[in-house]
Amino acid sequence: MAVKNKQIRIGIIGAGGIFRSRHFPGLAKIADAEVTAICNRSVASGRKIAQEFKLxxxxxxDPHALIARKDIDAVMIGTWPYMHMxxxxxxxxxxxxxxxxxRMAMNLREAKAMYARAEETGxxxxxxxxxxxxxxxxxxxxLISTGYVGDITNVIVRSMNGSLLNPKTPLHWRQIGRYSGLNTMAVGMLVEFVHRWCGYTASVTAQAETFVKQRPAGRGKMGDVERPDTVNVLSTLENGATAVYLxxxxxxxxxxxxxxxxGTKGxxxxxxxxxxxxxxIYGAxxxxxxxxxxxxxxRHQREWTIEQDFIDAIRTGENAESTFYQGVKYMEFTEAVFRxxxxxxxxxxxxxD
Structure with missing residues (x-):
């Protein structure tokens, strides 16, 4: 359902920090797209970010009123995962x-529902x-497709830091299940690249720990930490390789x-x-x-063109990465970890199921 020869009018729901740092600068480079409406929790926050970018x-x-507008062609959703689906x-x-x-959704069920609806609408x-x-x-x-490593035998992903060691660090919304769903740390983000480069996952065996059980939650109260601060995963890929995630x-x-x-060759x-x-990239x-x-x-370098990719997808009818199917696959991995x-x-x- 490609769109030709018109200005793409965009409505944004949840224009926060990531829109400030990445998406508004990206949209500003696109001549045939305009931000028609911004919907935030408050008029003040919406007006502030619009003025910051001279919009x-x-x-x-009211997000439902924004979605219902006839003068909006496309909606960009920047809320926390609990409102994505x-x-x-x-x-x-x-x-x-x-x-x-x-991340795409709270869990695999939501991701599948989103993908199915997208396929229906075109x-x-x-x-x-x-x-x-x-x-x-x-x-x-x-490099991988042309045989640099040969047949892949092992994949190891390391994403470890000390960001959660201090028990006085306040509780973050990403550590609260009703807002973040099953998403935790960089689990879905990095498996997405493993899937692109090495193929999809066939099995998952996982272990998780939460060393700081409660954190300051504001107003002198403590809140439960509902997402782990350490996750270790042993998995197999569809091609038979093993993959370890730390x-x-x-x-x-x-x-x-x-x-x-x-791999067998490098x-x-x-x-x-x-x-x-x-x-x-390092290799041997x-x-x-x-x-x-x-x-x-x-010629192989990628730039940050996420916003342009979306406009191009609207123009051509060809979806850009990350596709909803790719999202389903990384949410499936995340779901498997928690199960x-x-x-x-x-x-x-x-x-x-």
Whole structure:
């Protein structure tokens, strides 16, 4: 359902910090898109961010009224995950092209419902991609597909830091189940890149711990920490490789976040960073004694074009990454992690219930 030869009018629900740091600067570069309306919890917050970026949209506080507007072609949803499914379904039902902030949903059930509705409507849909390994994403796919590592045997993902060690650090909404769902730390974000480069997951065995059980929740009260601060996952991929994931916010001076891919003919190690320009690839063929940096050729470098990708999807009718199907697959992995922890057992994928 491509849209040709018109200005794309966008309504935004939940224009907060991520819109300030990434999405408004991205939208500002697009000549054939305009922000028609912003819906925040308060008029003041909506007006403030609009003025900051010299925008002149209608400022609203009723998201359903924004979705119902006839003068809006596309809706971008930047709320916390607990409102992603309701707003996405309403937006699609109203005939709007729909973009949603990551993580896709609260759980696998919601993600599947969103994907099914998107397939029914044929409208353009997109999930915001994580930046962590985006800069060299295309080149990693190229290196692996052209045989740099040979057959993949092992994948190790390390995402460990000390951000959650201090018990005085206030409770974050991401640690509250009713807001974040099953999403925790960088679990879904990094498995998305593993899926792109190495294939989908076949089984998950997971263990999780929460070392700080309560945190300051404001007004002198303490709140329960409902999401773990350490998650370890042993999994298999559909191609037969093993994949190990180490996630922790309780690891002082841990090595920097990286994705390691080992194969029969070589090794690739991706050093992640939220700044695409600081991401690096290291590699070694089987006859090399140590890793060496592999420069990413300009033709393979990815830039932050998430907002332009969405507008292009509306124009062409071809959905851009992250697609809703990719979102379903990383939510399936996240769901499997939590089921494995709860059941103390291995969970086989795909999950069909």
């Amino acid at each position: 002149d949209p209608d400022i609203m506080t 309701p707003f996405v379904l309403d937006s699609l039902d109203a005939g709007k092209h729909t973009w949603v902030q990551a 409208l353009a849909t997109q999930i915001c991609q994580p930046p962590h390994a985006l800069g060299g994403d295309y080149y990693m796919r190229h 996630f922790s916010g309780a690891a002082h001076c841990a090595p920097n976040e990286q994705i390691e891919i080992y 090794t690739l190690v991706y050093h992640t960073n939220v700044d695409l320009r600081k991401q690096k 063929k089987s006859n090399a004694a140590k890793l060496a940096e592999i420069k990413i050729p300009k 494995s922890v709860e059941q103390g057992a291995t969970v086989r994928l795909p999950i069909v």
